[in-house]
Amino acid sequence: MPQAADDDRLTTARIPFDNTYARLPARFFVRISPTPVRRPRLVRVNAPLASHLGVDPAWLASVEGVEMLAGNRVPGNTQPIATAYAGHQFGGFVPQLGDGRAILLGEVVARDGARRDIQLKGAGRTPYSRGGDGRAALGPVLREYLVSEAMAALGIPTTRALAAVTTGEQVMREDLLLGAVFTRVAASHIRVGTFQFFASRDDLEGIRLLADHVIARHYPQAAGAEERHRALLEAVVRAQAQLIAKWLLVGFIHGVMNTDNMSISGETIDYGPCAFMDEYDPKTVYSAIDRGGRYAYANQPAIGQWNLTRLAECLLPLLADDEDDAVEQAQAALAAYAPAFEQAYQTGLRRKLGFFTDAEGDPVLARDLLKTMAANAADFTLTFRRLSEAAAGPEGDAAVGSLFKDASAYDEWALRWRQRLQQEPGDPAARRLAMRLVNPAYIPRNHRVEAMIRAAVDHEDFRPFEELLAVLSHPFDDQPAFTRYTEPPQHHERILQTFCGT
């Protein structure tokens, strides 16, 4: 396969790469450069993120920068790699996955002192491509760009979008589509599946090296613990419990929570068939390939536990020499997951309902609202947003009630809510403000995302992408010129299925 030749390397070091993963043993990855593309064109650079990473956004958008983003030239001061991993996909174990179309350019230490990966997704074939072409199509690249940035603005741990370019080449999917390369930024690209790769090969030394790399990089507090690998497992369990609670609190459905798509750092990763739900229904599934609803909205906490159990199995040999002892330790660490999730979820719900204090009946009150929403096809995002306004006084109730098929079902619940609010300190205006900061007005609604993709892909019109991105970067603000983006789809606009788009 053609690769960026050494003499095509960018000689001036525009990005201060410092690659720790590439210093791990050779079996962790393969060294490979991106495959050049015909005609790179910049779609967008994320300037604030670039600056945060210590990369000059103007350079990134220059001819030279775009050549790097397209994979046509590789910085001279880095060692690009494709990483090895395995994973359970829809419950079935695949011992060899790996970056089939993603190439890690390297790591940089951002302004906040945290190390970040910079990875090109869609950069050409690698030894892990299996049957795939190593490429990405423009539509899924724009979806990942938009949704990951929306998640970041919502305050949810996530990989980020540094840039997108088109390649001037076509990729063969169900149709011929314009190709694109997405530049992803992540705390790391280490997954539960990375541990599974070594565990399934009985490579104990690999597991240990990986675990210690992860501790140093993501969970340094575990390094000082008496049992550092147990502390690592506990930290990952906590991070995932909190992450998945955050997803539920904004109506996010990941769609493909395979173990290779669960980041060890606790960031949301892999935006394939993901979507936000409009009407609240815990059974909601968008992904066309998820026929059994394994990754349905309300199944996500349980799947998190399932995936973490797979991680714990990999770590068993590090937890104790005696197998029974190791299993006991793993079970104790995993047992913290459900309470950690419940705590994060209930705390989040309480804030969404405007409670600063903690009362015994709160979980039931929250559950009953959700039940009423489900029975009345109420829009998840709008219900909580309008509830924030209703916190200022009952004159706001009509707007919430109008979201329910039967407004009186909301009114009945609202009586109980107002009674509970009477026990709360703080004035209604402060409550309204606090609620508006946790109940977004703007989420990437699926029909808007699809329309944005159609405009870009079918008409080369990137204005909807730019506009939606700008609106979603301030999800908690009222933006009077863009109230249309707060609205759920009309019946005929609904998008009920999403596709991986690989």
Ligand code: AMP
């Ligand atoms: P995903 O469904 O995106 O999580 O990908 C699952 C696996 O398939 C990973 O190992 C990917 O690297 C690989 N993969 C997905 N799409 C492609 C593609 N177009 N070419 C090569 N490998 C791919």
Ligand code: MG
């Ligand atoms: Mg993946």
